[in-house]
Amino acid sequence: MDTLFDLPADPPARAARPGTADLLEDLNPAQREAVTHAGGPLLVVAGAGSGKTRVLTRRIAYLLAERGVHPGEIMAITFTNKAAAEMRERVAALVGKRANAMWVSTFHSMCVRILRREAKTLDMSSSFSIYDSDDTKRLITLVARDLDVDPKKYAARTLAVHISNLKNELVDPEEAASKAANDLERRVAEVYAEYQRRLSSANAFDFDDLIMQTVSLLQAFPDVAEYYRRRFRHVLVDEYQDTNHAQYTLVRALAGTEATDTGIEPAELCVVGDADQSIYAFRGATIRNIEEFERDFPNAHTILLEQNYRSTQTILSAANAVIARNPNRRAKRLWTDSGDGEKIVGYVSDNDHDEAAFVAGEIDSLAERGEADYSDVAVFYRTNNQSRVFEEIFIRLGLPYKVVGGVRFYERREVRDMIAYLRVLANPDDTVSLRRILNVPKRGIGDRAEAVVATHAERERISFWAALRDAVEDKVPLLNPRSAKAITGFVTLLDELQEMASSGTEVHDLLEAVLERTGYRAELEESDDPQDASRVENLTELVTVAREFAEFTAEVTNDENAELVLDDGVPAPGSLPAFLERVSLVADADSIPSPDGGEEGDGGAGVVTLMTVHTAKGLEYPVVFCTGWEDGVFPHMRALGDPAELAEERRLAYVAITRARQRLYVSRALTRSAWGQPQMNPASRFLDELPPDLVDWRRLEPSSPGFGNFGSSSGSSSGPRAATTWGRRSSSSTSSSSPFGKAWKDTVALKLDVGDRVSHDKYGLGTVISCDGVGPRATATIDFGASGKVRLMLIGSVPMVKL
DNA sequence: AAGCAGACTATTTTT
């Protein structure tokens, strides 16, 4: 929860702030150069653990202290609120309250601020809603349905992804339509156009719009651009490798690349990033931006930070070895002067259950030996569903833990329902939110009634809300009286709530009123589903969040010493719009346990943290367990066939390894249950890429004669693979207690030769093109004609027969 | 309009 409120934190009281000399003294030469560089665009290539944040914050402090820059001239952009908060805090510790006049924010909140201020220019109201991916998907579903798009052929999700990609590339609907080359793209363009119309009539922007619309604003209105250009003379961007094309363009537009007609020089630009840690390509991030920085910004200067202050040399060497396998990368080798440290510990378990037991046992003995507190330990996995086994085992053993990520607070249904109510109160045109709550809780307004009202709204060219009002006055044709009555009740309810909202009722009281008067809480309380009990708790939590929000902002506002900068574009502190903005733009309510032993009374040892590798980016732990290193799990199955995706998986592995400070564990399981059925996976190729002398294998795969040895992943073929599936084993033959060899019995289900014809349950008829490997590693590449060429493992019960 | 049973489908996710 704390990320909601830690943005404008006051700096800790300091007797004396560091003087200028101190600002540079404890920096290495490269860091120092990055801090003091003046003039042209600067790219700081900051390897993992190389003191990136330190460089950024010192640079800002140095600008203020040494170069006479006013804080108001500084714009620092990050990707997460957490990063923004940390930067603000650390700068404040160096320079004090002057830090409050800087813009330190995420791309998105920066854009919201600009858009609120300039909303009129774009023909929007400044009370616009911000749609997240869930709202977006809902609206796209509605649009697709209205346009008769076959949901079987093109799922809303697919459409949403494509539209998002277009926006990330700054392609508007017209351009999308003209460039559409196939049926899918034509449909997407069609939906895109209508979707934008609906967004704008709902007075809403989606996440991608926040960026894209700000770019068009700056490009279409030079005077607006000039205002910001004049104002921000220093633009700093963190995690530059994660920027997409739209964000890149935004940075360019903001900083400028040449002097304006009115003689304003480009702002001084400083970007920091590491191409090797780019793990968000699937969301549009382009590694190109950092790779081509020097081309994009002539006379740019580049500084490489390679000295690492986090990990042992063993860990760094492992990381270097893995990432070195990625093609076309700028050479970079992390090093440290703090010694080799412990060897990496490797472990091969029979199944996922045993892997978790190994991890738990190891954590226990580390704790017992006093070599680590629980809070020093993190367990990483590739996908969220892998957390379950760990939870089971940890609970059984009484090991305190916390899972980070998964379904987040603000994504829970009940919370979103309440937010939808609030949004409607702030912006009645917000049709997506309005339709969400129309019949929640159930009040007798069904699909049919909703459709009739929607049609009426469409025909009369009025908003859905106005159409509901028409329903009250019996002006909607085809609406049956029962529904009209139900709608009347709903409209009356909303009117009352709106009255409360506009008369300045505080957000938490408003929430309480919604919970009571809608009967939402009552419904949950009456239910005997245990899930509903936790929903009630979440709602109570939400009210608490709202109350703290009000109190916190009141505190900040009343602090006379605080140099609060309230430009246009910032909603009144504590107000409903302010709350909604915070909620929309802060995703992670679940906090990551703090390393200092953390939560209340855990005996000081804290808790073990469990999370995906993606979530782990930017964090560090003394002890790290990298689990599930199996081909098909990590790297993920969907990445196996595509070199670009495989390279991203490798960067992910690199990120995972470099989170560790002192001890690194890597493990894999021979079988793993997924979707109910146990699955066999070969070793991750990344394990083979670890230098063997750095790894102490505690347990290896039992080798049987003729079955090949562990680690010889022969399948490094780069041949075309449309898809890869792994054989299923019958569930009866696997149990954690069964002796080892047993798992291999009758594993070769099919003996195939080139030219054989086969029939596969999923892919149909095919011809064997090639065969590879023996025993459990036996695979065949099969041409299934229209279903493509597929490489299959022949172990276990392959759903395939030889003809 | 609402509730239930069977079908379907499964990454990662800073905002």
Added chain:
DNA sequence: TAGTCTGCTT
């Protein structure tokens, strides 16, 4: 396995 969606019944 589990959560969501669809279509059928009441």
